[in-house]
Amino acid sequence: MNLYAILLTGLLAGGVSCAAVQGGLLAGLVMRQRQHAGSPDAAISDPPGPPARFTAGLADDLTPVAGFLGGKLLSHTLLGALLGAVGATIQLSVPVRTMIQIGAGVLVIAFALAQLGVPGFRGMIVEPPASWSRLVRGRARSTSAIAPAVLGVASVLVPCGVTLSVEALALTSGSPLTGAAIMAVFVAGTAPLFTVLGYLARKAAGAWRGRLATATGLVVLAMGLYTLNGGLELSGSPLAASRIAESMGFGPAPVTTRAVPDDAPPVSTAADGTQLVVVTAVTGAYRPSNIRVAAGTPTRLVVRSRSADGCVRAFVIASRDIQRILPVDGDTVIDLGVLKPGRLDYSCGMGMYTGHLTVTSVPA
DSSP: OOHHHHHHHIIIIIHHHHIIIIIHHHHHHHHHHHTTOSOGGGOOSSOOOHHHHHHHHHHHHHHHHHHHHHHHHHHHHHHHHHHHHHTTTOOOOHHHHHHHHHHHHHHHHHHHHHHTTOTTTTTOOOOOOHHHHHHOOSOHHHHHHHHHHHHHHHGGGSOOTTHHHHHHHHHHHOOHHHHHHHHHHHHHHHHHHHHHHHHHHHHHTTTTHHHHHHHHHHHHHHHHHHHHHHHHHHHTOTTSHHHHHHHTTOSOOOBSSOSSTTSOOSEEEOTTSOEEEEEEEETTEEESSEEEEETTSEEEEEEEESSOOGGGGEEEEGGGTEEEEOOSSEEEEEEEEEOOSEEEEEEETTSSSEEEEEEESSOO
16 A cells, blocks of 8 residues: 555645645634633743743643644544445445535534624534643643544544545555554645644634634535435436436436447447447546447446545445445446346445436437
8 A cells, every 4th residue: 555645645736735625623713712812821020031822822822723633633543443434345335424514514504604603503512522632731732632632533524625545545454553543644645734724724714703703604605515425426316417407408408329449438339249338437527427328138237446545446326235446547347237228327435426327218
């Protein structure tokens, strides 16, 4: 397992993707904490000199971020170990995966509405039990890390971006140690961007508090809707964005030939009469996204990976409860049997990248 590639995934794609959701939640929490700063207990009788004051201030600003990253590292490492341990025998079914994603989307939306101050949601604040605070001997710096740490632990329940693909790698590793290492390295890769976001939120929690809270709340709301839509795409719901777009005439037209003349067509016939359907998986898309195929014919789907990376590697056909982990390069063959007229949807494991087969009675 190339852990260096996992680190780069977290540093680049994973950091941006996760920060859109979890970074907004962290920023909102840090700003709410900042409102309670400056109490009389925090006063110091003998102010330190400039270097010591700067060091102490920097430590105070980074403490909430450290708590969040520590909690996130703990929960994701334990998850990786669990996935590695059960990967050889257990795999989440597509319906369970779909319900988890829809639930996560609803949860993120609720947190966003709370951050925006929408009535009925304002009470949704990540706070540790009061008894936890009594166990903390330190003053403001220790207590300011507790709530972010709780949020960091809970972040494992809020999927984002390429995290699912990394979890799939941990699942297929078949080793608790390898699975834990994969998730730990991935979280380490996301740390720099989270550190910057948390620090900026801490420093901006003054005159800009209201504006920043609104901005991050809107970002979290958008990503919550995006996560929810992914679950709807997985379930084949008519409320999914792609279905709505197609009903309004904005969907892609079904194709039977490639746009590139020297490439193989997406539909062909094998020597045994089986209908072969080729979908190309690249980073960020399945191409073509709509292929017309013939009903009443034994069909094999060939998913051809070409430098595929990220969520596209978790290939799902929800209606058949089929899921495959695609290679970076190479073919994955899936027997679809005899197709009936209608539509057969497929997507990545997060419902972010989708496509479908248009099955007609007329030969393709």
